[in-house]
Amino acid sequence: MKLIFNLKMTTLLMLAFCCLTFCSGVEKEDNGGITPPPEPPVTGDVTMYITTNTRSQDFKKQTVDFSTKDNMSPTTLKLEPGTRYQTMDGFGAAVTGSTCYNLMQMTQENRTKFLKETFSTTEGMGQSYIRISIGCSDFSLSEYTCCDTPGLENFALTSEETDYVIPILKEILTINPDIKIMGSPWTPPRWMKVNNLTDLQPFNSWTSGQLNPAYYADYADYFVKWIQAFEAQGIKIYSVTPQNEPLNRGNSASLYMTWQEQRDFVKTALGPKMEAAGLNTRIYIYDHNYDYDRNKPENADQGQYPLKIYEDAAAAEFITGAAYHNYGGNKEELNFIHQSRPDKELVFTETSIGTWNDGRNLEVRLIDDMREVALGTVNNWCKGVIVWNLMLDTDRGPNRDGGCQTCYGAVDIDRSNYSTITRNSHYYIVGHLSSVVKPGAVRIGTSGFSESGFYYSAFENPDGTYAVVLLNSTSANRMITLDDGAHHFAYEVPAKSVISYRWKK
Numbered sequence: 001m002k003l004i005f006n007l008k009m010t011t012l013l014m015l016a017f018c019c020l021t022f023c024s025g026v027e028k029e030d031n032g033g034i035t036p037p038p039e040p041p042v043t044g045d046v047t048m049y050i051t052t053n054t055r056s057q058d059f060k061k062q063t064v065d066f067s068t069k070d071n072m073s074p075t076t077l078k079l080e081p082g083t084r085y086q087t088m089d090g091f092g093a094a095v096t097g098s099t100c101y102n103l104m105q106m107t108q109e110n111r112t113k114f115l116k117e118t119f120s121t122t123e124g125m126g127q128s129y130i131r132i133s134i135g136c137s138d139f140s141l142s143e144y145t146c147c148d149t150p151g152l153e154n155f156a157l158t159s160e161e162t163d164y165v166i167p168i169l170k171e172i173l174t175i176n177p178d179i180k181i182m183g184s185p186w187t188p189p190r191w192m193k194v195n196n197l198t199d200l201q202p203f204n205s206w207t208s209g210q211l212n213p214a215y216y217a218d219y220a221d222y223f224v225k226w227i228q229a230f231e232a233q234g235i236k237i238y239s240v241t242p243q244n245e246p247l248n249r250g251n252s253a254s255l256y257m258t259w260q261e262q263r264d265f266v267k268t269a270l271g272p273k274m275e276a277a278g279l280n281t282r283i284y285i286y287d288h289n290y291d292y293d294r295n296k297p298e299n300a301d302q303g304q305y306p307l308k309i310y311e312d313a314a315a316a317e318f319i320t321g322a323a324y325h326n327y328g329g330n331k332e333e334l335n336f337i338h339q340s341r342p343d344k345e346l347v348f349t350e351t352s353i354g355t356w357n358d359g360r361n362l363e364v365r366l367i368d369d370m371r372e373v374a375l376g377t378v379n380n381w382c383k384g385v386i387v388w389n390l391m392l393d394t395d396r397g398p399n400r401d402g403g404c405q406t407c408y409g410a411v412d413i414d415r416s417n418y419s420t421i422t423r424n425s426h427y428y429i430v431g432h433l434s435s436v437v438k439p440g441a442v443r444i445g446t447s448g449f450s451e452s453g454f455y456y457s458a459f460e461n462p463d464g465t466y467a468v469v470l471l472n473s474t475s476a477n478r479m480i481t482l483d484d485g486a487h488h489f490a491y492e493v494p495a496k497s498v499i500s501y502r503w504k505k
Contacts, residue, residue, distance in 0.1 A: 045066045045504075046064045046503040047061065047501070049062075050494065051428050057497070071483055075479060076448045076482070079446060086443055090439045091129055091374075093131075093390035093426065093430060094387070097139060098391075102391045104163075106418050110419055121438075128179060130179060133185065137253060138404055139399055152222065170234065180239070181236065181238050183226065183239075200212065207253065211255060227281055238282065239283070244288075245287065247302055250402075252400040271283065283319050287350075289326070292304070305322075321346055331372060334377060335381060345383050349384075351388060353426060354396075359424060359425075366498065367473045369425045370428075375471060378457050436467035441460060454474070456469060465502050466501075470499050484505065
């Protein structure tokens with residue numbers, strides 16, 4: 001009996017020891033899942049991130065070493081650093097009121113983890129450029145501006161900024177102090193609006209209307225006060241646009257602003273007021289679709305909106321460049337605008353996924369969005385790429401009546417627990433750029449490998465590294481060699497995948 005008892009005790013102790021040893025290597029997440037123990041660090045000459053459209057590889061980090069053999073590969077993509085294009089500002093998403101609200105519903109631990117995965121340059125994707133609204137947008141908790149009572153002496157940040165937007169921005173800046181922030185208004189204060197520029201009757205509505213020319217100076221002061229209010233919170237505003245979607249009257253918060261109006265507003269008020277205040281915040285005009293919404297009769301003369309403003313030298317002096325969305329027209333418009341005014345910059349500031357384009361179907365969207373949005377805009381001279389909401393909930397909100405109620409976020413968070421996150425195509429396409437292409441990188445030329453279904457862009461980073469982001473939209477794996485003149489290496493790129501490379505010269 002004593003022998004049997006001792007054997008049983010020995011067995012139990014061994015089981016307990018094994019269980020203790022195994023359990024110490026796993027971590028239980030808030031959503032009930034089990035996170036495996038951290039993988040050992042991967043090392044090699046070239047760091048890569050790979051995502052397939054089936055998620056069989058989900059932003060998977062891999063490495064490969066330089067080859068010591070002569071390069072005889074017929075599928076060699078050769079970097080040409082002597083051919084230089086635009087310098088990159090960064091990549092990211094809009095941090096809307098809705099995004100901030102959803103983030104604030106998370107536990108501090110989970111929120112910090114997600115923000116590090118997204119913005120950290122050492123522990124995550126290193127997203128580097130975000131867009132916020134000046135006042136409300138269609139993804140805010142309410143309609144508001146920072147001066148809803150007439151008179152600029154009534155300017156003040158609202159609870160949406162102080163309780164949600166600013167705390168989240170401060171957390172992001174703690175993780176990535178170099179993040180660039182763009183501000184765009186959806187509407188001015190309603191008391192600055194008129195029904196049209198002929199009647200000049202008050203227009204007390206969040207939606208549509210035009211800016212009363214009598215309030216150009218006041219509205220420019222509003223911009224200055226808003227920038228200064230954020231800077232007083234330690235949040236530097238890198239750039240602004242005078243109006244989100246100026247040719248779209250129909251958004252829940254909106255303002256119609258022709259190129260003639262925007263030219264005059266920037267030339268006579270916004271530019272001079274910002275300069276007088278000592279602000280170096282950049283101004284990007286337009287901020288709307290490739291096709292200038294010319295399907296609407298009132299927009300018939302609005303084509304090439306930025307070029308018409310640039311023709312006025314006094315206005316152009318205050319303008320860094322133009323911003324574009326992709327809800328209409330073709331990305332080739334970017335190249336046309338650049339060729340017409342190569343002295344002015346281009347940034348891409350908004351695109352959405354939603355129910356209308358099968359937005360949660362990564363098998364389709366990863367390929368299409370990487371081709372059209374990420375690489376498509378960068379290869380047509382954009383210095384930055386910003387997608388719409390960083391985070392929405394699983395009910396596509398919070399959102400406003402009259403705005404987009406069918407949009408998905410770059411990620412969607414489960415509203416039942418504010419813990420489970422689904423990463424959609426926009427999160428991956430931005431991450432594949434930001435993870436290897438750093439602010440200050442210069443897009444460079446390439447030669448050699450060129451086959452239908454493959455899209456790519458190459459860069460030289462300020463830290464002396466090269467980066468390449470490549471899309472294989474075909475249904476076959478393909479061995480591709482990259483060669484920078486001093487080093488070369490080969491890697492089999494999976495079918496229907498995106499791969500990002502970075503290596504030291």
